[in-house]
Amino acid sequence: MNFSNQLITWYNINSRDLPWRQTNDPYKIWLSEIILQQTKVQQGLPYFNNFICEFPTIFDLANSSEDKVLKLWQGLGYYSRARNLHYTAKYICFSCNGNFPQNYKDILNLKGVGEYTASAISSFAFNKNYAVLDGNVIRVLSRVFGIYNYFDTSSGKKQFKKLADFNLPLKDSYTYNQAIMEFGALVCTPKTPKCINCIFQDECYAFNNSKVQILPKKQNKIKVKNRYLNFLIVSIGDHVLLKKKNKGIWSGLYEFPSLEFKKDISKNNVVESSQWTNFFYRNNFQINNISPIIVHKLSHQKLHIRFIHIKSDKVKPNTYQLFKKDQLLQLPVSKAIENYLSQSFI
């Protein structure tokens, strides 16, 4: 039995029962694929169910507000996915008469849909022969066939793409695509793969040459930048100051006014900084509480956050909006702010 058929046989016995595998509805397939980008099934599953419950059809999603979509997405990370999801729902409903594109090229053109997702939708929703190439596929192919090429280079990508296409069976490509990803997620995992019971023990290059730990090879390493943020929770009566971010981290979410510094400076230095003076220019204020520094780690940044509770009677009109405190929980916010609000009184 060849590689592809072994995977399909394994899949038919060992696959998980997941909601997006019980439908051909391109909306549900698309939604699941966006949610699962860089995200584990365990983490994405409840979000998928919530979205389908709140937005049973793509029209419900398109007719929603972006803030509501982001609120449902809150906690999942990579929020541009949610903004692109909403944008694309509106595009399909209002510019395509609600017809989900069916050609690979047209699907690839959708915002938030790249090569992987276009192939996945083509295969899972329209039963077309496109091989998916994601982290799971790369890992399985790299180990079984002994591919040393760095997958995050153009030549590496080409080699993996070629191999993925080569292994795609023209019959039942749907099951093969599901199978190789499921196998990568459950057996051929990044760390401590389950080689003991693996169906490819005899032919797996990595297993037979003790290369499981070093394959697949990746070139780029991420460097983490330290940032020192002070969030100002400015209360004015029963209102607080926030704004919707439109660039950088947490774009689309709401955030308190923040003062950023190059270094880890003391709270006294924050209050005496020119940034602080500039923010409160001519306005009365009173500091009620200053939180300890909370460290929030992102993939590319390590944030050192201090929350400063301030009472003020008026504020200089600027880029911030006033929100009633009891409406704060309606707004989409980052995990850092969500965590803080959940254990702190404002």
Add this chain to the structure above:
DNA sequence: CACACGTGGCA
């Protein structure tokens, strides 16, 4: 094309 973009789990 290198980098930004979140969060959680795991060794």
Add this chain to the structure above:
DNA sequence: TTGCCAAGTGT
């Protein structure tokens, strides 16, 4: 504890 990495895409 720290670093790696997960059903990637946009710029």
